[in-house]
Amino acid sequence: MHGQTPEKETRNRARYRSGATSREGRRGQTASLSARLMAHVPFGLAVTNPDGTLEYVNPVFTSLFGYDKADLPDRATWFEKAFVDPSERDRMERSYQEDAVASLETLSSRPRAMTIRTRDGRSLFCEVRVQALPTGEHLVVYENITDRSKLEAERVNTGKMEAIGNLAGGIAHTVNNILMGIQGYTSLLLMRKGPNDNDYKHLKAIEEQVRAGSELTGRILTFSRSGMGEFLPADLNEIVRKTSTIFGNTRRDIAIRRKLQDNLSRVEADRGQIEKALIILYVKARQSMPRGGELLLESRNIRLGEEEAEAYGLQTGAYVLVTVTHGGRVLDDAAAGKIFEPTLEAGGIGQGFDLTSAYGIVRSHGGVLTVGGEEGVGTSFRVYLPASGGARPGEGESPAGILKGTETVLLVDDEDVVLDVNREILESQGYKVLTARNGKEGLEIYRHRHDEIALVLLDMVMPGINGEETFDLLRRIDPGVKVILASGYSTNDQIRNMMRNGCCAFLQKPFGNMELMMKVREILDGGTFSRH
Numbered sequence: 001m002h003g004q005t006p007e008k009e010t011r012n013r014a015r016y017r018s019g020a021t022s023r024e025g026r027r028g029q030t031a032s033l034s035a036r037l038m039a040h041v042p043f044g045l046a047v048t049n050p051d052g053t054l055e056y057v058n059p060v061f062t063s064l065f066g067y068d069k070a071d072l073p074d075r076a077t078w079f080e081k082a083f084v085d086p087s088e089r090d091r092m093e094r095s096y097q098e099d100a101v102a103s104l105e106t107l108s109s110r111p112r113a114m115t116i117r118t119r120d121g122r123s124l125f126c127e128v129r130v131q132a133l134p135t136g137e138h139l140v141v142y143e144n145i146t147d148r149s150k151l152e153a154e155r156v157n158t159g160k161m162e163a164i165g166n167l168a169g170g171i172a173h174t175v176n177n178i179l180m181g182i183q184g185y186t187s188l189l190l191m192r193k194g195p196n197d198n199d200y201k202h203l204k205a206i207e208e209q210v211r212a213g214s215e216l217t218g219r220i221l222t223f224s225r226s227g228m229g230e231f232l233p234a235d236l237n238e239i240v241r242k243t244s245t246i247f248g249n250t251r252r253d254i255a256i257r258r259k260l261q262d263n264l265s266r267v268e269a270d271r272g273q274i275e276k277a278l279i280i281l282y283v284k285a286r287q288s289m290p291r292g293g294e295l296l297l298e299s300r301n302i303r304l305g306e307e308e309a310e311a312y313g314l315q316t317g318a319y320v321l322v323t324v325t326h327g328g329r330v331l332d333d334a335a336a337g338k339i340f341e342p343t344l345e346a347g348g349i350g351q352g353f354d355l356t357s358a359y360g361i362v363r364s365h366g367g368v369l370t371v372g373g374e375e376g377v378g379t380s381f382r383v384y385l386p387a388s389g390g391a392r393p394g395e396g397e398s399p400a401g402i403l404k405g406t407e408t409v410l411l412v413d414d415e416d417v418v419l420d421v422n423r424e425i426l427e428s429q430g431y432k433v434l435t436a437r438n439g440k441e442g443l444e445i446y447r448h449r450h451d452e453i454a455l456v457l458l459d460m461v462m463p464g465i466n467g468e469e470t471f472d473l474l475r476r477i478d479p480g481v482k483v484i485l486a487s488g489y490s491t492n493d494q495i496r497n498m499m500r501n502g503c504c505a506f507l508q509k510p511f512g513n514m515e516l517m518m519k520v521r522e523i524l525d526g527g528t529f530s531r532h
Contacts, residue, residue, distance in 0.1 A: 044126075044142035046074050055137065064144055066119025069531040082116045099130040100138055113145070131303045137293075139322075160220060160372065172217040173461055176488025177415045179217070182423030183210045187513035207512070214510055215271070217488065231365075232508055233388055234269040236320050240297050243275050245281045253292030261300040265320050265387035269365055274352075274385075277358040277369075278324070281381045285326035288379065296325040296378075301387065312368045318387035319367070325380040336378030403517040407454035407524055408432040412442035412470065413486070422457065425513045426520070439465030444471050450478050454524055457507075460494065471498055484525055486511070 044061035048054055053074045062068045063083070072078045075096075083089040095112055103109045109129035116124050129141045186206045193200050237260045248256045285295055308314045362369040367385040409431050415418050415467045417435070423433045434453065436442035439462055446453060456474065460467035467485060474481045485498060488509035495506055504523045507515065 012481075019167060025495075044144075046078075046142070048138040048140065048175065050136040052076065054078065054417055059250060061142060064118070065116065066143060069232070070530040081113075081119070084117055089408050090096055096130055096140075100132045103130060104132045109141070116142070141498055161355065162248045168465040173488045175213065175217050176509040177418055179210050180415075181417035181421055182206065183510040183512055184418070184425060186210070187201060188424060188428070191239070192515065210510055230267045231270055234271050234274065235264065236274075236322055236385070237264050237299055240278065240299060240322060241273065242296055243278045244282065244295070247279060251286055255292075255294045255445045257294060257296050259296070259298045263301075264299055265318060267365070267385040268321050268388050269385065273361045274365070277383070278322075279323045280355065281383075285324060285379075286382070293327045298323040298325070300465070302384075304384070305341050308507060312370070312384065314366075314368060314384065315386075319384045320387050322383040322385075323380050324380050324383075327378040403521055404516075405431050405521060405524060406428045407521065408434065408449075408452050410434045410436065410445060410453045410456045412436045412439065412456060412467075413459040414438055414461075415459075418459070422516065425516060429517055431520075438462055439467070439473075440472035441469060443477070446474055446481075447477055450481070453521060456483045456522075457483060458483050458485055460485055468494055468498060471501070475502065484523060 015050060040314065041058070044064045045056070046054060046059040046061055047056040054069060054072045054077075056071050057067070057072065067078070067081065072081075077259070079089050079092060083092050092114065099112065109131040111127045111129050113125065113127055116126050118124060118436055124144050125146045127143045127145050131139045131141070133139055150300070157159070184204050190203050190207075193203065226442060240258065240260065244256050244258065246391060249253060282295065290433060299320065299322050302319050304314060304316055304319055306316050332359075358509075359369045362383055362385070365385055367383065370382045370384075372382070409426055411419055411422055411426075411433060412435075413422075414437055419435045419437070423435055425435050434445055434449070436445050440454070443465070446456065458467050458470060462470075463475070467487065471483055474483065479502075483503050484505045485503055486507045487497065499506070507520055
């Protein structure tokens with residue numbers, strides 16, 4: 001037996017002590033790592049002992065619910081605070097036990113969504129998982145999904161609104177087709193009667209009712225698209241009369257005087273947006289006259305020269321000017337320069353974003369909104385909008401030769417009444433007319449007779465192959481095909497896309513005979529169409 005020298009024994013003892021220290025250090029490091037992980041995971045954690053006492057809650061748990069371990073001696077106390085309703089508390093306890101047992105069998109936890117009351121009385125919607133550990137404790141994980149739940153609810157609401165919008169759009173499309181038939185047959189009768197005929201005024205009254213119905217469906221369509229409506233020829237005199245009458249009925253202390261020019265040029269406009277801008281100007285004028293006063297509304301045709309147009313950032317040419325003048329406080333140049341700037345101040349000139357909105361609407365129409373004042377006269381808002389180059393459809397008499405033609409026109413629409421009335425209108429002017437009740441039938445006719453067909457009037461919304469698909473297939477047959485879109489329900493994006501791809505024009509249903517004949521003649525004669 002060989003003995004150890006004192007030096008060797010000392011080295012061995014030192015090595016043993018060093019190893020033991022290292023093992024203890026590693027155990028300490030592991031415990032420290034677990035503590036750090038428990039403290040910093042992005043979920044609330046709670047550990048419950050087999051007897052139901054609460055062993056541990058992490059900082060996220062305390063941050064979520066407002067309770068720390070000292071507040072919660074056991075699970076029963078925690079459940080009393082988290083679930084005020086006793087029946088809800090009992091249900092949660094049963095679920096807890098079921099999930100703990102199931103987690104031992106599957107070695108995984110299943111999520112349950114529940115609403116938990118916090119210390120400060122708030123309600124958090126949480127996903128809770130219970131996992132039984134081999135040592136007998138229960139690890140419970142709480143994830144706050146309140147924001148996620150709200151986002152999901154918003155997605156559901158958005159889906160509902162989209163469905164409602166689609167339904168509203170479909171109804172508006174159907175109503176517009178009905179109005180199209182009424183408008184068309186009324187137009188045919190008006191073509192055969194003069195202003196002195198006994199039935200003439202009744203037929204014109206029917207047209208007014210059709211126009212009112214069209215305005216209503218237009219608002220429905222704007223809602224269904226959640227965006228701006230169509231830019232169509234608009235009479236600013238009519239818009240001023242309508243909006244000022246509505247405003248005047250709600251403000252009896254304001255006297256409204258109108259000086260509107262006869263034969264005012266039309267403008268291409270989203271009627272609803274222009275109405276909104278004018279109402280904003282009326283309201284702002286009223287705010288400047290707290291004791292009441294007079295509101296003067298004027299309209300006239302003007303022409304902007306190079307210098308004035310450059311000052312306004314516009315193109316030279318013909319414009320329609322609408323002026324809203326009130327006798328309230330006159331603005332100096334400094335105030336006038338800031339009036340359209342958005343501000344969050346509680347009062348004063350330019351309050352809120354209303355005038356900024358009105359300015360933006362006018363600018364989006366290619367015009368400008370200005371303001372100026374003069375002592376003894378008052379302050380005036382001036383709306384400049386580009387005049388439309390076209391004639392006023394449905395008004396005045398056009399030479400018969402301008403509207404008549406001998407070309408062949410193909411009508412594609414799934415509504416018999418629309419086909420019949422448009423066919424009769426065009427045939428009355430000398431055109432040859434072919435009709436198709438859907439896109440497939442229209443394509444078949446065009447494939448065999450495209451050499452003789454000068455123009456296609458195409459409905460946008462049809463069963464089977466819709467207008468957009470039909471248009472694409474027509475262009476494959478003949479890239480130079482001339483197409484006018486007609487619809488009572490279509491989105492701006494659809495129309496813009498088709499216009500970019502070579503479509504010639506767009507007619508919003510219901511349209512009158514004059515509008516149809518003028519547009520047909522314009523396209524056949526090589527005219528251009530600008531929507532914006």
